[in-house]
Amino acid sequence: MSWAAHEFENYLLQKEFTRDGWIRPSFLAIVLGTFGPDLFTKAFVYSSDEPARFHRAWPGLGFTHSFLFGVVFAVLVLWLTKSRSWAIGIVIGQWGHVLTDMGDSAGVMPFFPFSIEPVTIGLWTHSAIEGRYGDAAAYYSGPGALWDFGWMVVTLIFAWKALTAGYFRQVIVPADPRAWGWLHRKLRLPERALLLVYRGIFFYALGRMISWFLFARFDAKTPFQPVWGGPLYVEGADLSDASFVEVCIRTAIGGAAFFAALYLAWRLFIRRLWDLGTNPPSMLNLRSDVEEGAPLFAGAETSTSRSTP
Template structure:
């Protein structure tokens, strides 16, 4: 699991999706795998197996779990931007979590074999504080720092007011407009809300790193598969050949399932959805607020 990289990745993703997907959808999608399960993980007898395996809640870290949520959102809201955002955010989280020793059941239920590169140890067995200390004593903390650097170097424009005004709001004017009207937030406050996820990630990373160094006083061991003071917790005993075979079979079945689902109902559901018409997009919150109230209610209501 990652403690801050998921927050930083959202802005890097935003750079590439532009107005095609909702940033807020990406954020929610990135939180989905652990949103309803993390509290139970720390209380489990075998935290790693419960978190990423089956039986347990490991299905939340599968690609299909994100697809199910995205399809549900598309069916309920008809918003392609939100469905796509949730799917991208969820898949980004899942692929990042391949890095710890527990891995993820990427193609569940077609394969229950966890896929992992064992970059750092999954340490939920140590409890929340012990987990954080172990993470920031391993390459996990380096991973967070890496994604912070990548975002600030290659996606820094996504943090600017002009980008927020010209790209983020026009991609999702209904929700940003609702937040503005409901909570009476000016555009500057909305910008701070948008940027706040970055500051939250930085604060979380710094605070937990300092906790690990000066309170928990755990040894800093940024080596592959560290930290060494945590016992190994790989939830699979399979060799790499067996893992590749099972994962490959699961991947083929997953692709076949997705193709069949698209042909049977996915295409029609997507066609019934809508994108925000370019004609009603504008700079900043004015993309929605300057419309007459009757048009405001119908923005995106017609399929395109």
């Protein structure tokens, strides 16, 4: 499992999937999709007798780390909200999470239920058997530390604009005006507070990465072994005894069956829900094209101070 990469990748995914002529994905939906697989599992993983199998295999909760889980989640959201930007965002975030978690030794079942074969590149160890603190120490004592740092660097290089106030005004809010407008109205959050919420996920990941790395170095005092399959001082979970060829064959069959089923589901009912859905609605009080310094929402106060007569 990744400890900070999932948060960093939200910004890169949102930026890369925002294209002219495409439906802009909701950033908040991407975040929910990214958090989704662990949201339903992390609370129970460390108390399990076999945490890796419980987390990633079947029987267990491994189906949360499958592409099908993201599709079902997105279709449910589309049915309830009729928001295409939220449905797209859920799929992008959840599929991104699945692909990222292929990096650890336990792997994921991307094409469940058509294949329950774990797919992994084994870059770092899945060490949940060590408990929460032991797992964190192991992750930041091996390639996982470089993985998170790499995602941060890639985000800052290729998606730095996504962290700017201008991007928030011109792209993020217009892609999901209802959600941001609700936060503005119901919680009385001014634009600066909304921007803080938006950027906060990045800084949460940064703080998480730094604090756990320091914990591993100075509290747990585990050896830093950033080698492939590391760290070497702990045995990572391996959920499959299949050969490389067997994994490829089972995954190929499962993938073909999954996409065939997805196409059939699209023809039978998903397309109908999509046609009934709507693109991000315009808001009468939304002003995404205002000059810098002007309020994002009409009627918002530009200053908390009042002039005296």
